[in-house]
Amino acid sequence: MSIGLGHFVAVSALLFSLGLFCLITRRNAVAILMGIELILNAALLNLAAFSRYLHGQPDGQIFAVFGIVLAAAEAVVALAIVLQLYRAFRTVDTAETTELKG
Amino acid sequence: MHLEHFPLGLIPLLPLLGAVYAGFFGARLQRRWREPVIYWPAIVLPWASFVITVVAVAKLAGAGHHTALYHRAWSWLSVGSLQVDVAFQMDRLSAVMALVVTLVGSLIHVYSRGYMKDDPGFWRFFSNMNLFMFAMLVLVLADNFLLMFVGWEGVGLCSYLLIGFWYRETKNAVAGMKAFIVNRIGDYGFSLGLFLLFWGLFLAPVVTTGDPGDRLAAPGGPHAAPAVDAAEPGAPAAADTGIHGGAPLTSVTFREVQTIVEDPARRDGILGQRVLGAGLITVVCLLFFLGAAGKSAQIPLYVWLPDAMAGPTPVSALIHAATMVTAGVYLVARLHFLFAASAAAMTVVATVGALTALFAATIGLFQYDIKKVLAYSTVSQLGFMFLAAGVGAYWVAIFHLMTHAFFKACLFLGSGSVILGCHHEQDMRKMGGLRKLMPITAVTYALAACAIAGFPFFSGFFSKDEILWKAFDSGNLLLPGKGIALWALAAAAALCTSFYMFRSYFLTFTGTYRGGQDAGHGHGHGHAPHESPRSMTVVLVVLAALAVGGGWIGLPILWGLPNRFEQWLEPAFAGSHHLIESAHRGHGAEWGLMALSVAIAIAGWFAARWLFRDGKNPIPARLLASSRPAVRGVYRTVFNKYYVDEFYGRVFVRGTRQLSELLARVDRDVVDGLVNLWGSVGRVVSDVQGMIDAHVVDGAVNAIGAGSVRLGRSLRRLQTGRIQSYVFGLTTGFVILVVIGYLLA
Numbered sequence: 001m002s003i004g005l006g007h008f009v010a011v012s013a014l015l016f017s018l019g020l021f022c023l024i025t026r027r028n029a030v031a032i033l034m035g036i037e038l039i040l041n042a043a044l045l046n047l048a049a050f051s052r053y054l055h056g057q058p059d060g061q062i063f064a065v066f067g068i069v070l071a072a073a074e075a076v077v078a079l080a081i082v083l084q085l086y087r088a089f090r091t092v093d094t095a096e097t098t099e100l101k102g
Numbered sequence: 103m104h105l106e107h108f109p110l111g112l113i114p115l116l117p118l119l120g121a122v123y124a125g126f127f128g129a130r131l132q133r134r135w136r137e138p139v140i141y142w143p144a145i146v147l148p149w150a151s152f153v154i155t156v157v158a159v160a161k162l163a164g165a166g167h168h169t170a171l172y173h174r175a176w177s178w179l180s181v182g183s184l185q186v187d188v189a190f191q192m193d194r195l196s197a198v199m200a201l202v203v204t205l206v207g208s209l210i211h212v213y214s215r216g217y218m219k220d221d222p223g224f225w226r227f228f229s230n231m232n233l234f235m236f237a238m239l240v241l242v243l244a245d246n247f248l249l250m251f252v253g254w255e256g257v258g259l260c261s262y263l264l265i266g267f268w269y270r271e272t273k274n275a276v277a278g279m280k281a282f283i284v285n286r287i288g289d290y291g292f293s294l295g296l297f298l299l300f301w302g303l304f305l306a307p308v309v310t311t312g313d314p315g316d317r318l319a320a321p322g323g324p325h326a327a328p329a330v331d332a333a334e335p336g337a338p339a340a341a342d343t344g345i346h347g348g349a350p351l352t353s354v355t356f357r358e359v360q361t362i363v364e365d366p367a368r369r370d371g372i373l374g375q376r377v378l379g380a381g382l383i384t385v386v387c388l389l390f391f392l393g394a395a396g397k398s399a400q401i402p403l404y405v406w407l408p409d410a411m412a413g414p415t416p417v418s419a420l421i422h423a424a425t426m427v428t429a430g431v432y433l434v435a436r437l438h439f440l441f442a443a444s445a446a447a448m449t450v451v452a453t454v455g456a457l458t459a460l461f462a463a464t465i466g467l468f469q470y471d472i473k474k475v476l477a478y479s480t481v482s483q484l485g486f487m488f489l490a491a492g493v494g495a496y497w498v499a500i501f502h503l504m505t506h507a508f509f510k511a512c513l514f515l516g517s518g519s520v521i522l523g524c525h526h527e528q529d530m531r532k533m534g535g536l537r538k539l540m541p542i543t544a545v546t547y548a549l550a551a552c553a554i555a556g557f558p559f560f561s562g563f564f565s566k567d568e569i570l571w572k573a574f575d576s577g578n579l580l581l582p583g584k585g586i587a588l589w590a591l592a593a594a595a596a597l598c599t600s601f602y603m604f605r606s607y608f609l610t611f612t613g614t615y616r617g618g619q620d621a622g623h624g625h626g627h628g629h630a631p632h633e634s635p636r637s638m639t640v641v642l643v644v645l646a647a648l649a650v651g652g653g654w655i656g657l658p659i660l661w662g663l664p665n666r667f668e669q670w671l672e673p674a675f676a677g678s679h680h681l682i683e684s685a686h687r688g689h690g691a692e693w694g695l696m697a698l699s700v701a702i703a704i705a706g707w708f709a710a711r712w713l714f715r716d717g718k719n720p721i722p723a724r725l726l727a728s729s730r731p732a733v734r735g736v737y738r739t740v741f742n743k744y745y746v747d748e749f750y751g752r753v754f755v756r757g758t759r760q761l762s763e764l765l766a767r768v769d770r771d772v773v774d775g776l777v778n779l780w781g782s783v784g785r786v787v788s789d790v791q792g793m794i795d796a797h798v799v800d801g802a803v804n805a806i807g808a809g810s811v812r813l814g815r816s817l818r819r820l821q822t823g824r825i826q827s828y829v830f831g832l833t834t835g836f837v838i839l840v841v842i843g844y845l846l847a
Contacts, residue, residue, distance in 0.1 A: 094824070
């Protein structure tokens, strides 16, 4: 049995589900960030897989490389925000970093 | 009538100025400069009016017989076809009246200065007196009915003000109100008569009888409907005549009314007009006579005059004896052309006059208040005047009016002098023997009493004798025996007059002084009476001279002497001359009557002298003390004025009051009840509506509000602010949608 498009899509779906689960259940801001990264990577994996197996052109894979770069930049910004959050509240628990809730 | 211009307006204007001066500035000026600053203008201005009147009368005497002086001051009213001017006219009748009013009025003003001395209301008194002179002169000199009515009401007002002059005593204020209200009844008659006359002469459809062709067509045509129908307002004939549209301008002057009534073309039509089943002219005359009876205190409206004696004595002399109360006589004389046209009205006037003359004279027999005696005497003498007017002897009525003004003013002022001398005592039982203490007053009083009693050659003799003769000789009364019954009444009244006048004289001036015995009664009573100051006695002397000699201008023609007064007034009453009939009783009867009236005067004097001279005769006292019911009953009835006041009080005053109470009860129970019922119905309805509002409408609004709140509260729980739960919801929803889409596909 050779590895085909179905395997990639299954891995990608598993990855997305794990990311989503992580996003919903974790209260730590860093963990939520990690969940988001998993979801992003699942999407990029889909891009690369569909580009390779269905399209035959490399533009999807190039798009995925751009996405990886963007994800790195995004991680930088998000981590910086988390750092500031920590400075302000001395915690990164999103359930406790509330100011507007009456 | 030929009119000549003369500034007649000045005659009433001058007293008006005096009234304004004293009325508006008097109180302050009197405080500052005492009484002279009040009485000088107040006395001088009426005298100035008198002088102007004399000049006017001289001019009138120099002009033709049918000349009248005329002065149109300004235009007053202009309503539809009615044009009224403020205009004055002086014909020969007005001339006599104006002379009497200004002369007697001015004399009384002089007298008042002494009488009202030291009264705090001095300025008010003179202001009112001058105002009265103004109103009376307007009444007398008015050129038309409306202006006369102004004067008529003005004198009534001044009468009210002056009767209640000492208004701090309730009795006086009540007397003033009584006079005013009783006069009001008469004024009502005056105005109704005026309206009816105006309607009858100017508005009512004319019944044309002057055109012979019309008269021929009379039985059938719409124009010639019988007078009865045509006179009714709104009758079909009214539309055809077209009078309402093109009514000619009218000014209700006496001249104009007289011209219309005497116009041969219209006379029959006017006389034929009927109102309420009686002749228009008769009804008009009776209404005017009601006004005259109110003003001149005739039955049934005489009750106010005796009470009017509550005013100061000069007021009684001027207003309630000499001038104002004669206004009714003047009115009848002024409207002689109307009255003469209605025999029924003339009969009523004469009968009421004669009855009043006797009725009041009998009351006067038993009065003890010296002013009350004179008051009833005035009522009685006014009755004589109406008797004369009622039998068509208008000049005699005016003649008696004039002589009465002189002697009654003299008597009243004499009584005022006595009252002042006796320290405001009016009861003759507490006087007596004043002849020695007040000689001038006593002599003048005696002379005036002779005049009113009708002693020969005194003024009252000529006028009263003429009245008795004219009544006896009258040919146009609608009574059985013509005037004889009225003559008998008047002769009896003359006997009473002579008796009560000399009774008052003997009680007051002869015998011994009976006042001052009850010294503890007041500090003033201890002093002996004293003669009044010069300013008062001079007036008494002048008036006494007039009372004696004033009649000589009207000497009887019977004696072959010239009767200047009748000649003077003849043109004024020429219009009705042909309507007055004589019974032609002859000269012999006239001589006989003259002798009889002299005998009557002397008999009255003799009886009074026998009973009351010096207070020595015991009969009056014994009669008063008598316990015989017949004597007591008669005495008490007459002394209490036949209980007429009580009768009026019970029937009219209490009747009115009960009616008003009944109406009040109807108001309270029925009208108020309905209103209240309606109100409570409204309340019940609004209560129900309020409940609906509170529970249904408000309930719905509140329910919506509360529901929103409750919904919001429950939905709030969903919005946790935690993104993860939102994402969870999002995901769940997405999965559900996908499952549904899968299942549906």
